[in-house]
Amino acid sequence: MLVLWCPDWPVVAAGAAAGIPANLPAAVFTGNRVIACSAVAAARGVRRGMRRREAQAKCPEIAVLGADASRDARLFEPVAAAVEELVVGVEVVRPGLVAVPADGAAGYFGGEAELVELLVDHVSASAGVECQVGVADGLFAGTLAAHRSVLVERGSAAGFLAGLDIGELNRPGAERGELVDLLRRLGLRTLGAFAALAERDVTSRFGAEGLLAHRLARGRSERPPHRRRPPPELSVTENFDPPLERIDAAAFMARTLASRLHAGLAGRGYACTRLGIHATTESGEELTRVWRCAEPLTPQGIADRVRWQFEGWLRTGEGIRPASGVTTLRLEPEETVAGTSLQLGLWRGGGSALGAVVSEEQVLATEKAGRALVRVQGLLGPDAVFTAELGGGRGPAERVRLVPWGERPAPLPGHDAPWPGRLPAPAPATVFTRGISARIADSAGRPVGVTRRFGLTGSPSEVRLDGGGARPVLDWAGPWVAAGRWWSPDDPGPRVRLQALLGGDGTGRPEVAVLLLGTGQENPLWTVEGKYD
Structure with missing residues (x-):
């Protein structure tokens, strides 16, 4: 974390607002106590927390200034803007102190020392204030490093x-x-x-x-930084006369707007991951669609999404498509990331996230499939295409969460919890939406239930499926018990899972491995929850 600190900012801001020269002693007071003082006043013995009478005794000519948080924030905005011109992801911690991630900018400018020197010179020239910069792991350590103008090594x-x-x-x-x-x-x-x-x-x-x-x-972080939102002027708008009513004309204009939008983002070090397409028709209709993107958008990617969106708008049936042509089109970056996220490999293919070798044909096929899914989103809406993500839970169906295509999956709270009673790997290849009713019996033909200590009342010997006949149990494992809402009177009881290898049923059906779920305790209701390959 790179932290830029303007020493004694409340005094600097108050003095600038009051027109007091920087070479005169000054201090800001709240409740007759010093909360900030200039370097000249500090040299005369004035300290933070000192009473007003004591401060005036040590420095009779000291200028007494009042605290004003809005004034400090207003006058500090040019400093934050100057930092943002060089580094992406500025967080204003408080007036006088900003923090930014150091890795991307340091790599771009040739190192942390070069970045610090350039930043200090730029802020001094643009905002006209003195500042100190420190780099360390975490905001707290970075702030103390800035107070001492120190660059702390990573991990130190x-x-x-x-x-x-x-x-x-x-x-x-x-x-x-x-x-x-x-x-x-x-x-x-x-x-x-x-x-x-x-x-x-x-x-x-x-x-x-x-x-x-x-x-x-201990050098740990208190919380992740809160990034400043990109300025609104990054959006691009174009008016059309005559109105756009053809897809080929819209595609041509999309390439021009996409290049303008991408150039504006790249000039500030941003890349777009969530694109808003807003159109206004000649009859006053407002059309809006937001595209979620798994990767930062290139100019071609932006143009493709605009063209696909126009296809979705202009090729729909009567009563759904716009009543007239589009007169205004606005592209707005709804969500941005640092531009370093766009750095791709020099060669297409050659590797994957798991370390496996991936051919160029596989890469192109993956990109083609992704573009097809994005196009389906343009026709049916952003929530029409989903991908599955594993999360927290005990059963296989509980762990699956559907995420809209292009949206970055975020783990839910508790996804990495122990989850006592979770089914061990491997998970079943097929999980049924509705379980198949089953009856489990032991070698004597008695139903298999669950004891008070959550064991089985007998060894499973036969499973009779609803509509599938009886099958012998060749082998089984379990049980895995998961107690749910045990405090609720509506709770049916603990859930018990068994893995069983079932033999053929004499009609030519092969052996099959299934996952059985039993709900209740005295007379559990067994169902086939999933099937293994």
Whole structure:
């Protein structure tokens, strides 16, 4: 994380608004206490937290300024904009402090040191303010590195923080004065001494606030950065006279607009992953469609989606298609990522995410299939094509989640939880939407149920399928028990799963491996949930 810090920003902003020269001592007060002071005032002995009378005693000519958060934010916007001209993904932590991911920009400008030097010069020339830059793992370590103009090596944040005073935890916007005082009384004078404590002991003694401070002292991140949204002028708009009523004319204009949109995004270091296509017809109808894209869009990809969208609009039946031609077309990047995401391999094919060799024919076939699915989305809507993603759950059907094609799958909370009772691998190749009713019997012909300790009342010997006859059980494994809403009176009871290898039924049907699901306890209802290949 690269952090750019403008020292004493409240004083700089207040002095600029009041017209006070930078060479005069000044301080910002809240509740008659100093919250920020200029370097000139600090040289006279003024410190943050000092009472107003004491500060004026040390520096009688000090300019007394009031705090104004909106003023500070308003005057800091040119600084953030100057940083954003060079680096993508700016996060304004607070007025006077911005953070950005360092990897992409450092690789583009030739290294972190070169990026820092260029950024300091650019901010000074564009915004006319002095700044300091630091680079470290995480926002907290990066902020302290910026205060010292240090570039911390990757993975060395904990060592950099270890020797710093424990009072660094008490920062503007995250006041931890009481916690810091308590840690000092306990003899913990440095961040390293605090970080050496066990996390369990810190949590039990200091609670959630102490745990967060402990993470920061260890060089961990408090939260991921919140990216600034791209400015609205990145969208492109074109008016048509006469109106567009033919697909070939729309395709021609789409290439021009796509090139303009892509050039504007690339000039700011962005790439589009979610494209909004907005059209207005001559009769005042407003047509809108948002395209989700699995990968950042190229100019050709943008043009294809506009053309496909016009095909979907202009080739529909009467009563659905627009009543007149399109007079205005606007392309708007609804979602963007850093432009480095567009860096593709030099050769097409040659490898895959799993390390397997992939031929050029396979790559082209994959791209062709993706374009076909995107075209279906254009005709039927973005929620008409789905891909399956595995998530949390105990049974195979519970773990499958459908994600619209092109949308980046995000894991749901608890996807990596232990899930006691989860069916072990391998999962069945086929999972039935509606289970096939079955009856399990032991060697004596008695129904197999579930005991109070969630075992089976007998060894499965025969499975009789609904409409499929009886089949012998050649082998079986389980049971795997999953207790669901046991506190609810409507809960039918625990769910028990068995894997069974069934023999032929004497009519020529081969052996088959199935997954059996039993619901209830005393007289469970058995169904075939899935089938293995």
